[in-house]
Amino acid sequence: MVEAVPALRALGRGARVAFCGQPRLGELLAGTGTVAEAVSFDGLGLELLFTREPAPALAARLAAFDVVVSWFGARDGLYPARLAALVPAAVVAAPVPPGADAPAVWRHLLATLDPLGPAAGVADAPLAVPPAWRARARRALDAIGIDPGRPFAVLHPGAGGRDKLIAPAVFAAAVLSLAREGRAQVLVHQGPADALAAERLADLIGRPPRLIEPALPVLAGVLALAAGYLGGDSGVSHLAAAVGAPAVVVFPPAASIERWASWSPTATNVPMADGVERAAQQAAEALRAALGPAGATR
Numbered sequence: 061m062v063e064a065v066p067a068l069r070a071l072g073r074g075a076r077v078a079f080c081g082q083p084r085l086g087e088l089l090a091g092t093g094t095v096a097e098a099v100s101f102d103g104l105g106l107e108l109l110f111t112r113e114p115a116p117a118l119a120a121r122l123a124a125f126d127v128v129v130s131w132f133g134a135r136d137g138l139y140p141a142r143l144a145a146l147v148p149a150a151v152v153a154a155p156v157p158p159g160a161d162a163p164a165v166w167r168h169l170l171a172t173l174d175p176l177g178p179a180a181g182v183a184d185a186p187l188a189v190p191p192a193w194r195a196r197a198r199r200a201l202d203a204i205g206i207d208p209g210r211p212f213a214v215l216h217p218g219a220g221g222r223d224k225l226i227a228p229a230v231f232a233a234a235v236l237s238l239a240r241e242g243r244a245q246v247l248v249h250q251g252p253a254d255a256l257a258a259e260r261l262a263d264l265i266g267r268p269p270r271l272i273e274p275a276l277p278v279l280a281g282v283l284a285l286a287a288g289y290l291g292g293d294s295g296v297s298h299l300a301a302a303v304g305a306p307a308v309v310v311f312p313p314a315a316s317i318e319r320w321a322s323w324s325p326t327a328t329n330v331p332m333a334d335g336v337e338r339a340a341q342q343a344a345e346a347l348r349a350a351l352g353p354a355g356a357t358r
Contacts, residue, residue, distance in 0.1 A: 061085070061155070062298040063166040064131070066323050067173055068094050069183050075127065080104050084276045088299075091277055092187040109133070109142040122146045127176060131155040131169065151175055157319075166323040184325055186304030189284040190277075197281025201247075204269040211287035212245035213238075213351065214271075214300065217261045218254030219292040226292040226310050226332060226339075228257055232264035233340030234290060234347060239265075243351055244287055247271055249279070249296060288351040290343060293320050301327035306350030310343050 071077050072095065079086050079095040086098025108115040110133070122128060128147045132155060133139035140152040153172035156165055163171070198208065206212050215235060219225045235246055246265065250258035251273040262270065271282065279296070280303050283289060289300040289307040301307040301324035310330045311317050317329045328346050332339045 061165075062295065062302045063164075063323065064169050065089075065094055065187070065302060066166050066183065067129075067169040070170060070173055071127075071129065072096070078125070080106075088187075088276050088280060091190055091193065092280070094187065106130075106133075106143075109139045109146075110136055112138070115146075119146050127151070129153075129173065129176075131172070149176070162319060164319055164321050164323070184323055186284075186324065186326070187280070187302050189280050189303050193277040193281035194284060195281075196278050197285055200271065200274055200278055201282065201285070204247075204271060206245055206247060206269060210245055211243075211351065212247050212285075213243075213288040213290065213347065214247050214249055214283060214286045214305070215261070216249045216251075216254075216289070216291035216294060216296045216300075217257040218251050218296070219294045224293045224312060225257065226312060227336060228261040228264060229336045230310065230332065230339045230343060231290060232261055233336065234343035235265055237340070237344045238348060238351070243348070245269075247282070247286075249273065249282075251296065288347055290347050297327075298322055306352070308343060308346040308350050310339070 068077055068089065077095040078097045078099050079089050080099045081101050083100050089095045090098040104121060105115065105118040108118055125147060127149045128143060129151045130143060131153055134152050134154045143150045143152060151172055157163060157168035162168065215231055217228055217231055238244065239246065246268045248258055248261060248268055248270045250270055258270065273279065280299060283300040283305045284303040286305045289305045291297040292310050297307060297309045301322040304326050307327045308330060309327055310332050312332050317331060321329055328350060330342050330346050333342055
């Protein structure tokens with residue numbers, strides 16, 4: 061999860077950090093230098109700690125680490141104790157803070173490191189997208205007709221859950237208002253669960269070029285090259301902000317902006333107003349500010 065970057069950076073100031081999780085996230089974090097290496101969660105064998113089964117092979121693997129920080133398993137009655145028995149300097153915490161008034165997720169993850177000692181100031185520099193990823197992204201953009209001489213904005217209509225979805229009409233109205241000004245080319249990113257939202261959006265804005273979800277390094281490269289980004293509360297939006305894109309993130313009225321706000325200073329959080337017209341106006345104004353002066357590029 062991109063929200064863990066500040067905590068991973070804090071850990072990395074005094075140690076060599078290995079990330080254990082989904083391989084695609086590990087590739088992103090290792091490739092941007094956030095962690096030193098990535099280990100597949102399936103290959104480590106931590107699931108054995110949810111049982112009383114002996115785990116000598118896991119114990120041998122964990123012996124190579126001085127500290128283990130686990131952002132899962134906190135609610136289990138057995139897992140935390142078994143992990144602490146193998147690695148005395150182990151921290152087990154929930155990935156999301158409880159309570160309506162809880163801090164932002166990234167601040168919560170950073171605070172879970174308190175038992176290990178005070179963390180230094182938060183580094184909010186963008187993720188360092190490697191030149192090779194940017195080159196792959198440029199080739200992908202060229203293949204779908206994005207003019208390298210003009211700025212482009214990425215629009216992502218999906219979200220992390222149905223309750224976070226923004227009506228496609230809001231995004232369409234925002235983009236069309238900027239298109240009339242000739243501010244930027246529009247690229248619609250469609251993930252595997254976004255087909256319906258992307259189809260509705262394409263119908264409303266005239267079917268612009270669409271980038272079907274590429275490999276994560278290529279997507280990171282595309283977002284790093286973008287002059288602006290517009291989307292809802294989703295992983296793609298958090299990634300856009302993390303790589304330094306001027307990202308406008310629109311939150312539905314019932315969402316907690318404070319909880320899911322990005323750690324990146326390039327993110328602009330917009331609470332959706334009542335009504336499509338007003339919400340589109342807010343989104344358009346924020347994206348216009350993110351794009352900067354007409355003709356500007358990154």
